[in-house]
Amino acid sequence: MSKVYVFTQFGGPEHEELQERPVPQPGAGELLVEVKAAGVNPADWKIRAGHLGTDRQLPTAMGLEVAGVVTAVGDGVTQFGVGDPVLAGVPAGNGGFAEHTLVRAAEAVAKPEEVSFTDAATLPVAGTTAYDLTHQVELEPGQTMLILGAGGGVGLMAAQIANVHQFRTIGVAGEAKRELVESTGATFVASGDGFADRVRELAPEGVDLVIDLVGGGVLRQAASLATEPGRVVSAADPAVVDLGGAVRERNPEALGKITGVVEYGLVNPNVTATYELQQAGQALAAVEAGHAAGKTVIETA
Ligand SMILES: NC(=O)c1ccc[n+]([C@@H]2O[C@H](COP(=O)([O-])OP(=O)(O)OC[C@H]3O[C@@H](n4cnc5c(N)ncnc54)[C@H](OP(=O)(O)O)[C@@H]3O)[C@@H](O)[C@H]2O)c1
Structure with missing residues (x-):
């Protein structure tokens, strides 16, 4: 089993909770990632509040950007293997505030050694x-x-x-x-x-x-x-x-580009607050308050 932070109803933070689920299995083109760190974003609470639509299955797993280590790959994945450190955006509902999550291999980037998991986890969204x-x-x-x-x-x-x-x-x-x-x-x-x-x-x-x-x-x-x-x-x-x-117009090359810029030390993601997965609610509340300085990150392992 694997821990994941979810919301069970649209609305306020009282509908958030830490649950257990079976470790997900990667489908074609997917990576199973053991999450080391996950960035917290205003979109996380906006999704929970229903500001971005209410046509999601409940409970909905939360968290949209992670860095971690690949522990299994789905069919057709050739660019990454088990043990590779990666960073990636998390498709909505897969859950980045979790011990394990699934990401699309085509949208993942190899994590450079020079960039910590915590810093890397701020790049896919922010x-x-x-x-x-x-x-x-x-x-x-x-x-x-x-x-x-x-x-x-x-x-x-x-x-x-x-x-x-x-x-x-x-x-x-x-x-x-x-x-x-x-x-x-x-x-x-x-x-x-x-x-x-x-x-x-x-x-x-x-x-x-x-x-x-x-x-x-x-x-x-x-x-x-x-x-x-x-x-x-x-x-x-x-x-x-x-x-x-x-x-904002999305450039598919942006994740690779910003990762390179951070690798060369030209941009510091300014992680100013870190929380454990058990404290995900506090991490979200800090961002939801709207006055965050720099990035807030949940460190899973
Ligand atoms: N469309 C997308 O793909 C996308 C992706 C990422 C983020 N976003 C959106 O972009 C926004 C910023 O995201 P973020 O991650 O940077 O959020 P954040 O880390 O929470 O930062 C928001 C900042 O805005 C400042 N702020 C609030 N009111 C202000 C005002 N009147 N004048 C100047 N600053 C003010 C806050 O601090 P102070 O109040 O203390 O100044 C805070 O530092 C959010 O709305 C988020 O949803 C969109």
Whole structure:
């Protein structure tokens, strides 16, 4: 048997629990992974709350990104074998907050030795999102990128990628995250009332790309700072399209690319909180509170 963290009904965190299930068997093209670490994301609680649809089988296993060791492979898998360390996104419902899970071999990446399981577990969701958003609109070195929610899991990685490309980066976040944001090379701007004016003072000519990780009114206020409406991309709010911008577009190569960048030490996923699998509820609650600094990871083994 194998432990897995699930929710049994759509709604609040009171429907979450740790269950036992038989170790799953890999189907064609799948890897069975003994999970070492799993990243926690806002999407985990949004799925449980029913914000992303309610047509899932219950109980639903939680957790969307893992790093671990392959313990069995399904038919047709040639690129990985038993014992290989990998990282991968977890298909919805397979459950990353677990001792074992199933991932698609075609979407997994070999974990470099230089990258810990804990750091690797932050790359399939948060890392690829940061990679996609920073590459979706091409900028030249010296151009200005504004990141809303710069102190969170995605924002800190996006700011570091921007630094690698020598963009000028302005990061909007809560005051408590000033040092973290500045550690990426970005200029810190405090969030809250008047943030758009504070950005305008720093970039009176406008910003060349807005990366939104907050949405709602914050996104609407920031959109007018972009030099053109098409230079706004969001992972947090589909309403960005109504403002002339775009939602995140997934690049299938993003996981390999961001893994390489982390391997070479150019991006630190900034894991600031780790929990054991038995504490998955606490880990989720910390992310659900909405003020996470860097990444939260559940370490399974
Ligand atoms: N579409 C996709 O594929 C995809 C993938 C990954 C993430 N996402 C979404 O992207 C968003 C960010 O994800 P994440 O993993 O980075 O979340 P996270 O780690 O929880 O970080 C969110 C950050 O936003 C900050 N924030 C909240 N209100 C703010 C405001 N008014 N101004 C500036 N910052 C504010 C929070 O801290 P403070 O409040 O302390 O500043 C926190 O640091 C979430 O909505 C998530 O669902 C989407």
